[in-house]
Amino acid sequence: MLNNELYFLTILTITILGLLVVLLIYLMVRKAIDIKNRKAIEHFIENYQSILFTMLMEGGYSRGLSPKSVLEQKAIEELLSRFSKILEGEDEKKRLSELASMYLAEYYQKQLKSKKWSQRMNTLYHIEDFKLNLLIDDIYLLTTKKKLSHEELIHSLRILALFQYKYFFEMITTHYQSFSEFEYRTILVQLEQQQFEQFILHFHKSSAPLQKAILDVISIKKETNYLPFLENIFSTYKGEIRLRALKALSEIGYVKNTEPYLELLYSTIWEERMVAAKLIGALKEVKGISRLIDLLHDQTWWVRSQAGQAICQFPNGHQILQEVYEKSKDAFAKDMAWEWLHKGV
């Protein structure tokens, strides 16, 4: 009575088993080939290591190095990638780019058109690491592709920013207005001053994530010539944007007039008290000390912690904290004072 079902199931099971075995054989062969290739690459790496290193350090080219196969190119790629992480000097970095353009640019051009997402991504990572300026047009073309993954788009834009692409500002402001703050930040941080200033001029018209990213980039770069801009943002904006501007100011550690920031230590919003404490600490503004000591009793942990850190930054900071620790009756303030007295010695 179950003949049909049994027949069907048996066929199904056998077919699936068959398919899996075929897949297994394929994967095993693939693995064997991969292992063999890996060995070959290691071999090339050993051979090329010293030649490539000499070329990097001393300049000039060697005839001993003329990669033909993909494996050889991979070996060179890996070597350059390792070197790129340890090289410090500008000349060496420039030479590394040159060598990469000579040996790998063509290969990467092809790889950027690969069907595999992961291959394209890896290529993008390498182009960025080696600063392959040569491929700037290929990268631009990539961004215009219709079926482009979000990761690729972000990374391509990041590379264009790194290469200071001429129309970068226009690209971002006309086509790409809905990125997250984190994405904008990883892109914008690559820009040099001239391009970045276009974004500063455009600030008021930007979306909130872009505005936050711009402020964060200034925080990261700690450039003093944006101080007037930051102070202006601080006085004209509200909420999160204002906080970010304040944070950037505290990173730079300089303001013209400390009064408005001292007042901010009394803000009703705890985030503002926290960042203000950070700023006062960075400025080492003596007028703020008494209030910072008060803030050690603040109800929010973050404010207390930041106040402790700020006090630490003053020349007599440890002494102040010691006093609080010995005299204060508030357990939380004592605790925080103790913590900063014993932090990262």
Place this chain on the structure above:
Amino acid sequence: MGILVWGNVVTVFAWFIAVYMVIVISFYSVIMVISFFQLRKGYQLDRVQAFEDYADEFYTKPVSIIVPAYNEEAGIIQSVRSLLSVNYPTFEVIVVNDGSTDQTLAKVIEHYDMKEIKKVIRKQVDTKPIGRIYQSDILSNLFLIDKENGGKADALNVGLNFSHYPYFCSLDGDSVLEQDAFLKVMKPIIDSNEEVIASGGSVRIANGCQIKNGHIQKIGLSNKPLVVMQIIEYLRAFLMGRIGLSRHNLLLIISGAFGVFSKHWVITAGGYKTDTVGEDMELVVRIHRLLKEKKIKKKIVYVPDPVCWTEVPEDMTFLRRQRRRWHRGLLESLWTHRKITFNPKYGSIGLVSFPYFWIVEFFGPVIEFLGYLFMILCLFLGGSYIEFAILLFLLSCLYGSVFSMTSVLLEEWSLTKYPKVSDIMKLFLYSLTETIWYRPLTVYWRCEGIWQMIIGDRSWGEMKRKGVSE
């Protein structure tokens, strides 16, 4: 007449099992297809490069690592050492000694030069009383808390109260982390601008690997059949199950062995529950519930990259205890939150996840167990019942072996973690045998777990660790 009725009962029962299996097989197939596409994308991606950006201090959020330790003198120093060398900009390690009766406390104090500190702990979650608090004199981000014994969940809650940072991670005493573990699991949180509030990574089995100083030196395959079967089981659960579920925010388990949570949400949810054996699953369910009840759009995700290596039982006795305990933990979580089941208010969690865990994960073993009994019975009954037996056997092959084999291949196809060709062959052949011995065994143990619950046996069954490190 009597024979006819008996025959009907048998037929109905056989069909019930068969239909059940077909439904589960279809469900697994759908999940597998989703996982397949997710994994395919990342094949050969240079992962070190992909995570490099996140190692920058400016972008990352600090993490508190809580290590509950109960009688872990064998492995505690190794674990802490592995944690301290993790590649992440800002973190602290909090070892919570849960009233160990061995030398755990003394060992840590001596090895890391711990000095007692005075600190007020804000009691955000209720816990058993704590004793002394220590901070290392050498490493200012290493803390040790001594407390009365209260179980793992209670120890985690103490760590939670003490921790300074907005994210925390709980870690089993004897696990080894990959160097980039935190970068990998924190990536979704940072990328999503904190819309993701918990993120887990995949856990692999350390037995058989070479480990030195808390680092994996060489990935290898154990020679013990029981361990190989568990490796396959973990691969299957992690590769197939969780990736598929994570994509649609249906995830109900962040493995206790490795997961990062937003402290704010865990505390809002009330911390770990102390009277269950499955505190990790229970917490995730509670967070989901909280989010749905408050109508907040937050997510819990799962990262397929292996991030943590853990030791599993190598012999029957301990494996049996572990499985019984797991199954009980599952039931406790499902039962505590039974209101969610089929409740449209809880969206996909109520309509998909919970029914799945009830029907497939919880009742699955019972039905399978009956199926196995039935198969044997049919063989004795003979005649047309033999056909039933064959039918059920074929279905359980599909159900057990085939999915496991596919997972093994899926792993090799996308993540390629095992170095030798023979490893893959071995895993494949072992998974072929799953239906014949391993599956029935685990099914039986899980049913035992249910039985223990019914008769009210609440004994625990600790796992004996021999330490994975050399």
